[in-house]
Amino acid sequence: MPLKLSLKPGEKFVLNGAVVQNGDRRGVLVLQNKASVLREKDIMQEDEATTPARRIYLPVMMMYLDEAGADRYYDEFVRRLTEFMGVIANTDILADCVAISKNCMAREYYRALMQCRKLIDYEDERLGHVPSGVSTGRDAG
Structure with a gap:
């Protein structure tokens, strides 16, 4: 299609x-x-990965853009996702984390990226701000 x-x-x-x-x-x-x-x-630049959710998004984005070299970014992704999941109690967000992991293992990186946006939205809500960088879709119109 x-x-x-x-x-x-x-x-x-x-x-x-x-x-x-x-x-x-x-x-x-x-x-x-x-x-x-x-x-x-x-697109996120490395210096924009300043929060835990954004540190998950960045290696997923790199795996998507450089699928042939995805193994180089996978360990960083796993480390960051594990850290994030270790401090989150929200079951919906934890389910999103599991879905992101499954999509990365299946090399469905674009789907994983779109799910990472949910983590970024959640994190922004919890922190009470919307930093510059990757759009989370809330400004799309």
Whole structure:
């Protein structure tokens, strides 16, 4: 099934490791086969991984963008997820953590990334702020 991306003027995204930028008008891109695509709003820089949930998101994102080298990021992911689960009592969030782990083991990294957003939302609620960095979807409109 093709993936259709509607792009804003100047919007950047990563496509199979290459950073691509849309021109000065809205555009539509249709991908006919499987590819690793991540929009600019979902890309996290290493220095933005400043909270436990974001430290889970970062290695999952790297596994998604560099599937051939995913083993390099997996240990960091496991370490961060284990730490996070060790201090969380919310059963729904723990279930999300298990789902993230299962998706990573099945190499379903994009699904795991979208579930990581739930952890980031939960963490932001608990901390009482919304830091800059990866969009959690609440600002999408």
